[in-house]
Structure formats: structure tokens, C-alpha cells
Amino acid sequence: MCSIATDPEITESTLMQDSEVSENVLAQLRSLGVRLAIDDFGREHSSLSYLKRLPADILKIDQSFVKGLGEDPRDTTIVEAMISLPTHSGLRPGQKV
Numbered sequence: 001m002c003s004i005a006t007d008p009e010i011t012e013s014t015l016m017q018d019s020e021v022s023e024n025v026l027a028q029l030r031s032l033g034v035r036l037a038i039d040d041f042g043r044e045h046s047s048l049s050y051l052k053r054l055p056a057d058i059l060k061i062d063q064s065f066v067k068g069l070g071e072d073p074r075d076t077t078i079v080e081a082m083i084s085l086p087t088h089s090g091l092r093p094g095q096k097v
Helices: 012-017 019-031 048-053 073-089
Strands: 009-011 037-041 058-061 092-094
Touching: 009 012, 012 019, 012 037, 012 048, 019 048, 058 073
Parallel strands: 009 037, 037 058, 058 092
Antiparallel strands: none
16 A cells, blocks of 8 residues: 655645535545645635535644734634634644645
8 A cells, every 4th residue: 555655735725616526536535544634724715614524634724824923813813713623623733844
């Protein structure tokens, strides 16, 4: 069996181009044991219903929110909420490397 060194990432905007097809493809990948990451969450089409439907393991918050941490209380509040979402839904928050 082939081993993948990293978790594949797909941006939120790419997922939403055809959410039904994306949902099916991600489910097939997940059934093969591939761990999936949603990247740039919060950038464009964010909807909490996507977190419920899409079979992803990692949620990566868009940098536009992370840049304002410690400077803009609104960004801090939004990032804290986004971190709590995956923690309580089985996803894990991710970060850019």
C-alpha cells in the first residue's frame, strides 16, 4: 500500500465549485484511508453546513483572520470560535507550515 507523507489539502473555494461532486470524491478518498484538510476556511463561501457534510479531518483557518490575532479583538473572537468548531465536531484545527 502506498503511503502519503502529508494530508491532501483542498481549498474551500474549490470544494464549493461543485459541492456535491466534491462531497462524493472526498468520501471516496476518505474510504481509502486518506486524511483530508479543508484549507483557507473562512475566505469565501464559508457555511457551517459544509463542516457537517464534508468528510474532512483538518480545518485550516484562512490567514486573513490569523494575521489580526492579538491586534483585532474581532479576529481573535472569530478564530477562537473556528478552533472550537473542529474540536467539538471531530475535526482538528490545522495550521500552515
